[in-house]
Amino acid sequence: MENKRKIKTKKLILILILILISILAIGLKMILNYENKIELCQLKDNGSSQMMGYIITTKNKKTIVIDGGTDKDTQNLIxxxxxxxxxxxxxxxTHPHKDHATCFINIVQNTDIKIENVYVTLNEIDWYKQYEPQRTIEAENLQKVxxxxxxxxxxxxxxxxxxxxxxxxxxxxxxxKNPEITTNAINNSSMVIRMQVNNxxxxxxxxxxxxxxxxLIKEQPQKELKADIVQMAHHGQNGATEELYKIxxxxxxxxxxPQWLWDNNSGGGEDSGNWKTKETRKWIENLKVEQNIIEKDGNKTIKIW
Structure with a gap:
């Protein structure tokens, strides 16, 4: 009887030790993840146009910018x-449209802010002239700078x-860039970036x-497309497909x-426009997304760890 009691006691001690080790391991992982956290800021719109800009701060205080916005958004980014x-x-x-690339152009031309690395994906100018001539000037402006x-x-x-x-x-x-896609040509040649930090x-x-x-769906494995956080394509309307968001x-x-696009408001009140924001919002609602961070609400920073 005494031996059985000792065996049970040893088993209990072993179980308690294993539980303690597990708790310590989880705690250590949380500490390491916190130390490796990044901050991601979605920039607000500062004019009447749609825009897109993000600024990310890494654990060692390196600064990453994605796009930036329009001329009127430049000062906020600076x-x-x-x-x-x-x-x-x-x-x-991501692409040369002025609501994405103008801040970059302005900062290069008009400030002494140092930029260490620039990443682009661009077609030849003749391609823009052929498939989106009305906006070729925007590609030319970026190529020039x-x-x-x-x-x-x-x-x-x-x-x-x-x-x-x-x-x-x-x-x-x-x-x-997708030079073979000539419908909605410039948008369909956007850079798509997957970032992984911790898990x-x-x-x-x-x-x-x-x-x-x-x-993307055809050429990339689904595991590469799955993400905890997604930037909504083309300002949240008439962009990526519902199938892609489901993946x-x-x-x-x-x-x-911006507010007017969120409300589908062309000037006559909510739903007076022909944009498809409400459709996209429904898709996201159906996916039971936990949080929506919206440009209309100002500069918003989240910590990811």
Missing amino acids: EQIKQRTGKVDYWFI LQNEKIKDKVTEVKLNQEINIDNIRCKILGI KTILFLGDTGKESSEK INPKICLWPT
Whole structure:
């Protein structure tokens, strides 16, 4: 009887030790993740146009910018950069439309802010002239500034599935220019960026459209497309397909969407416009997303760890 009691006591002690080790391991992992946290800020719109801009701070205080916005959004981005280190370590331009790339152009041309690396995916100018002539000037403006002496040696044309490691963030380029897609041409040639930090994944879609959504689904494994956080394509309307969002299955949605577009308001009140924001909002509601972070609500920062 005494031996049985001793065996039971030893088993109980062993179980308690294993439980304690598990608790300590979980606690250590949480501490390490917290130390490796990043901060992601979705920038507000500062004019009457839609725009898109994100600024990310890594664990070692490196600054990453994705797009930036329009001319009227430039000062806000400058202030955000100066609140950090005063320079940009990595700048990703998803495509050359002015509501995405103008801040970058202005900062290169008109400020002394240092930019260490620039990543783009661009077609030849003749392609823009043929398939989106009314907006070729926007591609020309970006191409011109990329030749500026301050940055021309720091520009990289990304490759499909290229990996870029930035401190504790592993970036992978899932989508690049698609010269064969000539419908909604420039948007469908948006860069798509997957970022992984700790066990969290963020997916930036730029202005991905229907056709490039279909290409992503066809060419990328579903596990690569799944993400905890997704940037809603084309400002949350008439962009990526419902099928793609179902595959992504996000917990948090980043909406680069101004108030008027969120409300589908063309000036005559809510739902007076022809935009498809409400349709996209329904898709996301059906996915039971936990949090929507919307451009209309101002500069919003989340910590990811």
